[in-house]
Each structure stands twice: as structure tokens, then as C-alpha cells.
Amino acid sequence: MAQTEVGRVDKYFRKVGVAALELSAAIAVGDKLRFSGATTDFEIKLESMQIDHKVVESAAAGADVGIAVPERVRRSDTVFRVSD
Numbered sequence: 001m002a003q004t005e006v007g008r009v010d011k012y013f014r015k016v017g018v019a020a021l022e023l024s025a026a027i028a029v030g031d032k033l034r035f036s037g038a039t040t041d042f043e044i045k046l047e048s049m050q051i052d053h054k055v056v057e058s059a060a061a062g063a064d065v066g067i068a069v070p071e072r073v074r075r076s077d078t079v080f081r082v083s084d
Contacts, residue, residue: 001082001083001084002082002083003034003080003081003082003083004025004080004081004083005024005025005078005079005080006023006024006025006026006027006033006079006080006081007021007022007023007024007025007027007078007079008021008022008024008076008077008078008079009021009035009037009073009074009075009076009077009079010022010064010075011075012069012072012073012074012075014072016068017068017069017070018066018067018068018069019035019066019067019068019069019073020064020065020066021064021065021066021067021079022064023059023060023061023062023063023064023065024061024062025061025081026058026059026060026061027046027049027058027059027065027081028046028057028058028059029046029047029048029049029057029058030045030046031045031046031081032044032045032046032081032082032083033045033046033067033079033080033081033082034079034080034081034082035069035071035073035077035078035079036077036078036079036080037073037074037076037077037078038074039074040071040072040073040074040077042070042071043082044069044070046067047068048067048068049065049066049067050065050066050067051063051064051065051066
């Protein structure tokens, strides 16, 4: 199971369960993402994401995106794309 770093968590919005990510590589809906940090370690399948409150299917490196996450994440947690 290989993983590639795709970005970092910039902010976490607890009330709505959304993480704001700064991307260093492109991601797309359907990708399997792993969140990793000092107290964070879980994987999700990316179901949807938004840029400036608009739903998008993919995002390029350098974009700031929001995605729903099932657990709390912290600023500077690393986000990886996991491939089988």
C-alpha cells in the first residue's frame, strides 16, 4: 500500500466536521485519503469536496479545498493519497 503526500490541514471546523486543506498535489473525488499527525490517523474515501463553497470533482496542487471528515483533525496534520 503506497502513499503520496498531497497536502496539509490548514483549519478544522468542528461544528460542521470539515477540514480545510492546502494541497501540494492534485486530488479527485474517489481518492482514498489518509490523515496523519501526532494524535490523528485515519483513512477516508473522498466523497466530495468544495472550493469557495462550490462542489468540484478534482483540485490541483496549490488549491485550498474543504472536505468533510469523520474525526477531528489538527492544523498541520499531513494528508496522503493511498493507493493499493
